[in-house]
Amino acid sequence: MSKNLLEIKNLLKYYGDKLAVDDLSITVEAGKIVGLLGPNGCGKTTTMKIVAGLINDYKGTVLIEGKEPGVESRSGISYLPEKTYLSDWMKVSYAIDYFADFYADFDKNKAYEILTRFQLEGNMKLKAMSKGMQEKVQLILVMARAARLYLLDEPLSGIDPAARTTMLDIVLQNYTEGSSILLSTHLIYDVERIFDSVIMMGNGKLILSDTVDNIRETSGKSVDELFREVFKC
């Protein structure tokens, strides 16, 4: 059996006449943390949404553990979108119960443990929370699952710089051994330390896919430095 958890071949996605993802072919190995990097509008979010099963009108092949996006793949994927998807009327405890109801791999105790670390409480209403706090709740829900593949779309964008380290620690401490993380971001400096490899995208196309060690060795630069060089305006 292939050790690739995620395989994307010749992926094409149009929004009307606009090409959002252009013949993208990438793989994510099991047990790796992969950075999906690129400037805004380069197709990162679209790619993640296709893998998560939110976009269905694409061309090409997308396989998660050998299966196309569907009910089965969704049970093994823990997806954090860049949007706030929890309803305002929900309490944190309700959101936890909701996840526990639908995901067999969701650990309620772990969710409450992480909540406490962030000084959040179960009886808090999402309506009363700031956007940053809501994003923390969402990340906690996503990381309290023992999923096979974590898709984290810009998990740090709404988080204040002081909390970013804690958030990354939560990601690192809670993702299941043998599972993979595909994390998209443009805040590379903050997250570079956790990546095993990176995939760089520009205008919907694959620009680079390599391990972080190889990048440092061959270019003599950090991923952040290389990114700034590649996407210099």
Add this chain to the structure above:
Amino acid sequence: MLGKLLKHEFQATGRLIPFIFAAIGGLLLLTYLSTLFDIVVFTEMASMLLFACCGAAVIVTLIAVISRYAKSMFGAEGYLTNTLPVSKKSLVLSKALVAFIWLTLSFLVVIVATIVFMWFMGVFNDSFQKGFDEFLQLAGIGGTSGLIKLLIFFTAMMLVQLVVFITQVYLAITINHVAPFNKLGPGGAFVNFIVIYIFFQLIDTVLMFFVPLSLKIGGGDISLSTQPMGGSIFAASSDTMPPAIGLGSYLFNIIGIAVMFWLIIWMTKKKIALK
């Protein structure tokens, strides 16, 4: 999983609707007390509020279930809903079932409230009974047995119409999120609904009049007949051909529900790109 989906769907939609039902109950009690103590001003005020509340119950329920479908499937919450490890069929079915239950309940509450109100007002007296009996005779329904049959038929027809309506609304909203219709904005769903509704009404009318299957009313009873409804209407007199209600549209509605439901599932599976 359908059970869990239903549970959460009820929780999401049931935050406001039960309070309106409770308000109707409270106003009925107020009306009863005011009639009991013969306080006319209170009776008038409570009656007006009661009917406003009855109208609000249906409208609020309608808005709640329609906006719930749109938001939870295609809004920001869709990112959660559509990534749940459940089939699209279960997702849509759970929403449609909950919408159907809430809407049926709201109609039922309004009907019961109206009957109770009429009872408080002393409408159900001897002259009402006499008038009602005369109406049954005139319509050819006859006695209680015919009336019960007719009530069952109309209740079933109303329930099917309600499911047709919910499915039409869901289909209109779903189409509005499929390219190229997604460029039309929120108003597009309304236009889609009007088009679907008119299309349905046209076919409904034709089938109701010309399919030779109907419910014949006459001779003090109601029975199935192969007489088309159009025949009874255009007959020279009601003696030569008694009135009938065409059942062709009924059957079409049931097939229509299945086709629209399939279309919704297919589009949510294959054609939707969540913004």
